[in-house]
Amino acid sequence: xxxxxxxxxxxxxxxxxxxxxxxxxxxxxxxxxxxxxxxxxxxxxxxxxxxxxxxxxxxxxxxxxxxxxxxxxxxxxxxxxxxxxxxxxxxxxxxxxxxxxxxxxxxxxxxxxxxxxxxxxxxxxxxxxxxxxxxxxxxxxxxxxxxxxxxxxxxxxxxxxxxxxxxxxxxxxxxxxxxxxxxxxxxxxxxxxxxxxxxxxxxxxxxxxxxxxxxxxxxxxxxxxxxxxxxxxxxxxxxxxxxxxxxxxxxxxxxxxxxxxxxxxxxxxxxxxxxxxxxxxxxxxxxxxxxxxxxxxxxxxxxxxxxxxxxxxxxxxxxxxxxxxxxxxxxxxxxxxxxxxxxxxxxxxxxxxxxxxxxxxxxxxxxxxxxxxxxxxxxxxxxxxxxxxxxxxxxxxxxxxxxxxxxxxxxxxx
Ligand code: CA
Numbered sequence: 096x097x098x099x100x101x102x103x104x105x106x107x108x109x110x111x112x113x114x115x116x117x118x119x120x121x122x123x124x125x126x127x128x129x130x131x132x133x134x135x136x137x138x139x140x141x142x143x144x145x146x147x148x149x150x151x152x153x154x155x156x157x158x159x160x161x162x163x164x165x166x167x168x169x170x171x172x173x174x175x176x177x178x179x180x181x182x183x184x185x186x187x188x189x190x191x192x193x194x195x196x197x198x199x200x201x202x203x204x205x206x207x208x209x210x211x212x213x214x215x216x217x218x219x220x221x222x223x224x225x226x227x228x229x230x231x232x233x234x235x236x237x238x239x240x241x242x243x244x245x246x247x248x249x250x251x252x253x254x255x256x257x258x259x260x261x262x263x264x265x266x267x268x269x270x271x272x273x274x275x276x277x278x279x280x281x282x283x284x285x286x287x288x289x290x291x292x293x294x295x296x297x298x299x300x301x302x303x304x305x306x307x308x309x310x311x312x313x314x315x316x317x318x319x320x321x322x323x324x325x326x327x328x329x330x331x332x333x334x335x336x337x338x339x340x341x342x343x344x345x346x347x348x349x350x351x352x353x354x355x356x357x358x359x360x361x362x363x364x365x366x367x368x369x370x371x372x373x374x375x376x377x378x379x380x381x382x383x384x385x386x387x388x389x390x391x392x393x394x395x396x397x398x399x400x401x402x403x404x405x406x407x408x409x410x411x412x413x414x415x416x417x418x419x420x421x422x423x424x425x426x427x428x429x430x431x432x433x434x435x436x437x438x439x440x441x442x443x444x445x446x447x448x449x450x451x452x453x454x455x456x457x458x459x460x461x462x463x464x465x466x467x468x469x470x471x472x473x474x475x476x477x478x479x480x481x482x483x484x485x486x487x488x489x490x491x492x493x494x495x496x497x498x499x500x501x502x503x504x505x506x507x508x509x
Pocket of ligand 1: 296
């Protein structure tokens with residue numbers, strides 16, 4: 096598969112990818128896809144008639160400011176739309192290739208457009224599905240004996256997050272303030288968070304949801320999932336450790352969650368399927384998944400202080416490290432009859448691996464600040480400082496091409 100649009104071998108966005116996003120083009124919100132270093136205006140292609148074969152039955156797909164309607168149409172429609180695009184941009188297809196006027200109208204260089212929030216996110220749920228992360232955090236917060244709670248090996252733990260503070264890559268985050276108790280023998284204090292942290296996660300967007308009172312089974316789950324983004328679930332560890340019992344995270348988590356702008360479909364990830372981990376405890380039947388339920392997605396976190404020109408990589412992990420998979424997330428979330436809607440976001444939880452350098456948060460990388468990281472400039476980091484930029488990236492790769500997510504990049508301001 097090759098496009099008439101030129102791109103190098105290591106692009107995140109070859110013709111095999113076809114992610115979906117929203118760009119600002121000439122002051123307007125436009126649903127787009129990405130090819131190499133270019134974005135393709137899908138509303139323009141729709142107006143020019145290139146999606147008529149789907150639109151005759153389903154109406155407009157892309158003439159909206161967000162992707163929610165497209166998600167609600169389900170994966171059969173999104174598969175067909177991707178196929179139309181892959182055929183349209185194939186190097187051997189003259190239809191658009193030889194139509195300079197249409198090309199001019201719909202193809203823009205990435206540098207000339209601004210990426211916008213692609214979805215009106217309804218509900219946001221954050222899972223806690225890395226056994227290594229849950230064990231590390233449990234050990235630091237509650238001690239080695241109580242590291243993994245007894246329910247953890249039986250169900251995917253999660254909490255309801257907040258969607259109003261989900262922001263795009265590129266948007267700065269202001270250091271949160273709050274109540275902490277640094278000295279357990281003294282009363283709590285108020286002030287700026289002193290243990291600001293990132294969490295390396297991946298999230299999926301629900302496509303077609305389910306009505307209240309009904310459930311989505313593990314076997315049906317993937318047909319209800321549109322695609323994935325990188326998620327940085329910002330966390331204030333000092334606020335968290337004081338507030339989290341008995342009801343779980345609140346102000347330590349709801350001040351910001353950053354996501355990457357391009358949604359990569361599960362269809363694009365298909366060649367990178369892989370098996371999940373062995374389950375230590377026999378799971379209840381509603382959580383049994385067949386075949387290869389997860390994906391081999393390489394993940395990286397870099398930190399760039401204001402003195403640095405290039406980020407230093409502090410973590411290399413992989414999505415396949417997770418104990419529970421996406422099918423289990425959606426099946427468990429809806430098993431009680433909880434409804435989901437197109438555009439709901441479900442994040443995986445911090446994706447840590449078994450090695451020290453695969454830990455997906457500063458809390459774990461520096462073991463709560465007791466083993467600080469040294470950046471190439473000699474600066475020490477226990478947590479994230481003002482002026483630091485955190486960059487997360489994700490991609491799948493085989494011998495022929497790479498399916499990239501791009502990055503989520505966030506600067507912390509005082
Ligand atoms: Ca999280």
